[in-house]
Amino acid sequence: MFRSRLLVKSGEALMLILLCFFIFGPISGLVLWSVALRWYWPHVLPQEVGLDYWLQALGLRKSLAIGAVSITDSFNTSLIIALIVVAVVMVIATPVGYVLAKYNIPLKGAVLLLFLMPQAFPQQPVFVNLLLTFNKWGLAGTVPGVMLVHLMVSLVFAVWISSAAFKSIPPELEEAARSVGASAMRTFLRVTLPLAAPGLLASAVFVFLTSLDEFTGTFFIGLPFVTTLPMLLYSSSGYNLQFASVIAIVLLVPSILFMVIIERFLKAEYIGGMGV
Amino acid sequence: MAEVTAKARRGRGGGFLPFLLLLPAVGLMLALYAYPFVSSIYRSFLGSKGALSVANYAKVRELYWRDVFFSLEISVLSTALAALVSIALAAYLRLSTGWFARFIGAIYRFPIFIPFVVVAQMMRTFLAPHGLLNIFLAQIGLVNIDAPLELLNWKGLTFGFVWKQAPFMALIVLSGFEMVDDTFIEAARSVGARLPQVIVRILIPMSRASISVALILAFTSTVGTFTLPYMLIGGQVPTTVTVDIAHRVTYFGDYGVANALGTLSYLMVLALAIYYLRYTVRKGIYEYQEG
């Protein structure tokens, strides 16, 4: 008995080590390159390290090194886009989630399919054609154009998760509120909404991160005038590895931060209820 | 249950309201998604003079046929591997308790929200012949650095996709597993079911919906990802359809062939969906009905 427990524990430890190696191994390359000032073969580690590229990227030091551009502008662009997208998506997706959870409307399948499609089919060809349309409407290369694209891409998560959140609220609670005379509005605001709030928050986080990290749509629609962080990373990866690594790490921070938040609020039922 | 509530609601006369609530979101999706989606298919059949033709497909057949299959193979392989890893991981996290499990449960989510551009950047420095992985393996004596593992090809690409997709799939699959009541597992254990049997006979069949959602999401984003293959294998032969689409658009301004390639990538997803549905229908629903 003791022996087999030991076996299990060492198996778990091995799994943990492997997992750490494969998850953090690739990331360690980024960290090394972001501080490497001189590094070439046959040296297996950087010959010279320093924070120069970090200081340049964060705008703390003005440098004329080639390929050094400040990331603060595109960071702000990314942030503003993501925040507004979250607000709009939540407002238009929450009612959809509510309807899908609480009503048995005709064509429900078709509606679900419509929201599923951007995640169910490759997006790139759609963006290529959306660009032609947006050119006509004057939306190509504008921030609202990019927001619309992010909106479209992230709507599905918001609809799914919020629908699952509403579904997990027992109808009896609402019935009870109604039966003691609360109006539908009041019931929704005082009973349904607070109960669904953690789920809605989780879906907001999902939408926020989707927007922050969106690349392909921004690439086709946003260029040349809208430079989000992933776009800046892409263009500098073509030139300056150190600088690109700095941006990559900056992009990791919100992911980690929100992974912690999401764990608090994302109940299993919300994700388990996706697409059902 | 849902039937009853729905009927009750409709009885109260909410008939018109739900449609109004749906309107903004559905309208947006029709304009921003459905329209360009349909027009990408339509344009793939437009020849250079604007008449209907299959010239674009002929060019795809001539120049990119191998890439179409390569994309399909890579996507199927990556999704299958990611599914295995994620199911194993989710099963472990569902059935284990203790310090290790909690720690693993915390760190496995790490890659979920890392954008593909960043993944590509990482994999490039990690997997290269003289990259960190090979250097590390050489230091511990597993690999001769003069004949390193060659990973900047389909192998590395698959690794990159699995690295990014498996945790995301595990998140979805795990939440499916967690909705399986403990009593089922206890019951199976008490009649002597071993761990693999619990997974295959209890957890997986009862979480079929979550698993299919995870599969579809992962497969689609794998088929449609441009940055990872572009930055990892770029112009190698064969390459993925997404690299070809970008190549047609940026070098030639040729939307026709790009759309034909795009339409083929829709077909790939459709093929998987149909295959999967047939498989689950045969395996699942029929079993229930007949058995």
Add this chain to the structure above:
Amino acid sequence: MKRWMSLFAFLVVATLLLTACPAPTPQIVEKEVVVEKPVVQTVVVEKQVVVEKPAPVHMVYITAGDVNMLALGQNVLAPAFHEMYPEVTVSVVHTGPGDAGSRLIFEKLLADKQAGKDPGDVDVAMVHQKFMAWAMAEDLLLKYADELETWQYMTAADARNALGTNIEGYAMPMFHSQIAIAYNPDFVPDPPRSYAELVEWVKANPGKFGYNGIKGGMSGVGFSIGWIYWKTGKYEKYAITGPFEEAEVATWEEGLKELKDFNQYVTITAGNVGTLDALNRGELWMGPVWVDMFYTFMLEGKMDPKIRLVMLEPGMPGQPMYFVIPKNARNPEWAKKWVEYVTSPEVQGKIIIERYNWYPGIDGKFVQDITPPEAFERLYKDISPEILSKYGLSFPIVQYNDAMLEAYERWAIGG
């Protein structure tokens, strides 16, 4: 029912309020990029600029190319120009690497023209050669170059002709960049000096030569086009005299099939930078690179300083990048001053050569005295001006260029 309607009304109002939100934001973000307001003022003001109180001018400079182009505009040129003319601020917009970046600029200008936007959003643009054929065909550009002070320094042929399109007066080259073969003398003491020698070397050292195919950037495209020049010996016809004849395409088949065989012995890298990265990590001993990127890598500590350059006989392509001014520019006079400034011998010697490692856009003899000797020496050490003028070729004219790329896909990849 009524209560439901009030809930619905609440949601609709909320939706409208929030969907209305995106409208103000573009101003926040685009303020630095596109300026909507001073339209009327500036057009009138141009001629009074020298007079007492100049109105503020906002100029938009849009550039294709790698991120160094953005850094050059943002960190170097725009601040310097602002110092000379304090009333002028220049916003720099970057579209991305390669012809793709130029394509975006072309599509932007074309969309503005088709929408009848006058004045348009762009004052001056930095583009690749291919752009010129597209833009000239659509009549998007202002003829301005021959009015400039610095036009006298433009002696190179590519200031007048870009890939077979006559562009005299419509474009000013800012720099010239060249593709060459980088090699590590530790492993390759006696590098091949022609395509023919390279083929032999590659067979003797499989996997140690690498390039990026044709889907990952121009250094690979250039290497492959050089291959076709070598196999056909028709550089003059393809790149200079023309005309395009469909029949030529079939004659490339054999040469490209040999390239396919050659590819069996080489490593295909991911992108221009992929080749440089592999050289940095010592995985490759040899590979085609852009000369400016190569030296920049070296200055940034990412390239062993021992690595050197060589040009292959019968030659390899290079290309300039051009300044162009759209017809509907808002501030054409300032745009001309901007171009004049950047093409001045001072800027060419101190910035283009010394800091960015490009060959100058203007005739080298006007900058020789201005450039610090060590920078001049570095740039011409491995590739002397004689070799450069002998082996530095142009890319083919547009139709041949497209046909070659597709022929490569057909025969060197084989679908």
